[in-house]
Amino acid sequence: MNMTVEWKAITKQYRSQTALRGVTATLSGNKIIGLLGRNGSGKTSLLSMMKGLLRPTSGSILVQGQTPYENSELARQICFVRDSRMAYGFAKTRDALAIAASAWPNWDADYASALADRFELPLDTKVQHLSRGMESALGAILGLASRAPLTLLDETYIGMDAHARYLFYEELLADYIRFPRMLILSTHLIEEVGKLFEEVVVIDRGTLLLHEPVEQLLMKAYSVTGTEYDVDRFTEDQLVLYTLGGGSLKSASVFGEMTDHLRKLADLYHLEVRSLPLQDLFVHLTSRQEVRA
Amino acid sequence: MMPPKPPVHPALLTLRVLVATGKPKLFALFWLASAAITAAALVYDSVALGPIRISYWDNVFEALNVYAFIVGVRLTYVHLGVLLNHGITRKHAALGTLLFCGAFALASAVLVGAGFAVEHAVYASQSGWNEQLKDHHLFAQANQIPAIVAEYSLLTLYSLLLGHFIATTFYRFGKAAGVIAIVLALNLAIGIEVRFYDNFVNLLREGSLLNSLLTPWQFLLSYGLAVAFLYALIHYMFRTSEIKPHTR
Numbered sequence: 001m002n003m004t005v006e007w008k009a010i011t012k013q014y015r016s017q018t019a020l021r022g023v024t025a026t027l028s029g030n031k032i033i034g035l036l037g038r039n040g041s042g043k044t045s046l047l048s049m050m051k052g053l054l055r056p057t058s059g060s061i062l063v064q065g066q067t068p069y070e071n072s073e074l075a076r077q078i079c080f081v082r083d084s085r086m087a088y089g090f091a092k093t094r095d096a097l098a099i100a101a102s103a104w105p106n107w108d109a110d111y112a113s114a115l116a117d118r119f120e121l122p123l124d125t126k127v128q129h130l131s132r133g134m135e136s137a138l139g140a141i142l143g144l145a146s147r148a149p150l151t152l153l154d155e156t157y158i159g160m161d162a163h164a165r166y167l168f169y170e171e172l173l174a175d176y177i178r179f180p181r182m183l184i185l186s187t188h189l190i191e192e193v194g195k196l197f198e199e200v201v202v203i204d205r206g207t208l209l210l211h212e213p214v215e216q217l218l219m220k221a222y223s224v225t226g227t228e229y230d231v232d233r234f235t236e237d238q239l240v241l242y243t244l245g246g247g248s249l250k251s252a253s254v255f256g257e258m259t260d261h262l263r264k265l266a267d268l269y270h271l272e273v274r275s276l277p278l279q280d281l282f283v284h285l286t287s288r289q290e291v292r293a
Numbered sequence: 294m295m296p297p298k299p300p301v302h303p304a305l306l307t308l309r310v311l312v313a314t315g316k317p318k319l320f321a322l323f324w325l326a327s328a329a330i331t332a333a334a335l336v337y338d339s340v341a342l343g344p345i346r347i348s349y350w351d352n353v354f355e356a357l358n359v360y361a362f363i364v365g366v367r368l369t370y371v372h373l374g375v376l377l378n379h380g381i382t383r384k385h386a387a388l389g390t391l392l393f394c395g396a397f398a399l400a401s402a403v404l405v406g407a408g409f410a411v412e413h414a415v416y417a418s419q420s421g422w423n424e425q426l427k428d429h430h431l432f433a434q435a436n437q438i439p440a441i442v443a444e445y446s447l448l449t450l451y452s453l454l455l456g457h458f459i460a461t462t463f464y465r466f467g468k469a470a471g472v473i474a475i476v477l478a479l480n481l482a483i484g485i486e487v488r489f490y491d492n493f494v495n496l497l498r499e500g501s502l503l504n505s506l507l508t509p510w511q512f513l514l515s516y517g518l519a520v521a522f523l524y525a526l527i528h529y530m531f532r533t534s535e536i537k538p539h540t541r
């Protein structure tokens with residue numbers, strides 16, 4: 001199944017607070033997509049609407065051409081992993097897995113069991129007594145073993161130690177290769193998980209900042225380092241996201257494509273050109289008013 | 294991928310969620326505690342006061358009423374989000390919850406009936422004991438099990454839905470509407486109960502209402518309509534409820 005999700009001018013208002021403003025984009029194909037945004041940017045609201053837990057105040061959201069709100073056909077194709085403690089508080093971990101097994105048509109019980117072993121998840125402990133890391137591990141297991149055609153993972157790594165996080169990324173990629181589907185991960189830890197993304201959607205203060213394949217995006221940003229004078233000359237007509245200076249040296253992060261002309265110019269000015277890591281790009285983009293404009 | 298499993302009926306999934314979250318254990322504990330307290334009070338009073346003149350098991354509904362109300366509240370706050378997160382639509386969640394309430398009420402009523410039957414047998418074996426019932430009931434004797442089950446099924450279902458209705462109003466519309474729901478629910482409760490329980494009337498004031506006790510059919514109709522009214526409101530609120538995100 002090839003999944004398609006359309007956001008059509010979505011606005012979400014909570015009383016006086018606007019969580020999303022006119023978000024429009026189309027996501028299609030089986031791929032791992034990063035949903036990036038700072039705290040309170042509207043990521044969870046967007047994911048909740050895709051699951052049909054919330055309704056847009058205006059605009060529409062379509063999954064496979066249908067609205068997910070009160071759609072029994074779609075409900076079992078969209079797995080949304082969020083706060084497990086809220087969802088399963090009084091249940092034991094084993095029972096949470098049993099409930100999920102009843103709910104998801106493609107649930108792989110053997111895989112869930114293998115993951116529980118790998119994450120060393122205590123099956124007889126109540127979910128509300130799990131550590132934050134173990135609670136996130138439970139969420140990761142639920143999301144992966146559901147094998148839902150559209151799986152939404154909302155900051156699933158929170159509280160996991162580095163070992164568990166890398167285990168999660170490893171399993172995510174391996175399972176995605178075995179069973180391709182659309183996986184959308186909202187995250188802050190872009191440096192760690194960024195290499196998994198084929199596409200990223202960046203949301204800032206409720207507006208869509210960009211939606212690009214990662215490869216293309218990374219080609220649109222770079223940093224140049226050299227003397228302050230040369231860097232300033234080079235970046236004069238360009239969109240500079242961030243600068244860092246010390247002594248006579250200066251480094252500037254630039255948003256824009258590195259053309260042959262610019263490369264020659266950089267060589268001429270003896271500037272060192274590097275690609276900008278996704279994490280840095282995200283941080284600079286979401287802290288720059290000009291870029292949004 | 295493996296071929297999809299046939300969908301689990303939402304009512305069954307609701308039951309699975311409730312089982313997983315410990316409801317049967319609490320249910321068993323409630324009834325064991327009720328039986329133990331009733332038996333202990335009966336033994337103590339029979340030793341201290343001599344022959345027993347009233348039904349002790351008749352009081353169990355006071356506790357069942359509160360318990361059912363709390364379960365009704367939890368159905369909204371604990372389970373609505375879980376169900377919707379597991380591929381259940383609001384419409385099916387409302388149906389599954391109603392079926393759960395029906396099963397809970399019926400099981401409770403059967404246990405009330407069993408308690409009355411045991412009590413009736415014990416009283417019959419003791420000379421001078423009289424199982425006089427405290428409240429007005431659909432049954433005159435504690436061994437009329439079908440009438441006991443009918444009465445307590447409806448009363449328990451009503452208490453469950455009352456709690457569920459108030460909680461759902463708070464969840465759906467916020468505090469102000471929730472308070473209005475409490476007032477509405479109280480009015481509904483008093484409106485029916487005042488005509489059903491003569492002791493309740495005496496608590497308020499003696500007078501004309503004392504003469505307006507319901508016939509069995511009026512009782513069934515009144516509570517039946519109240520249950521249908523509450524369920525219709527709950528169903529509407531479920532269908533339009535948004536599950537608020539909890540950002541971590």
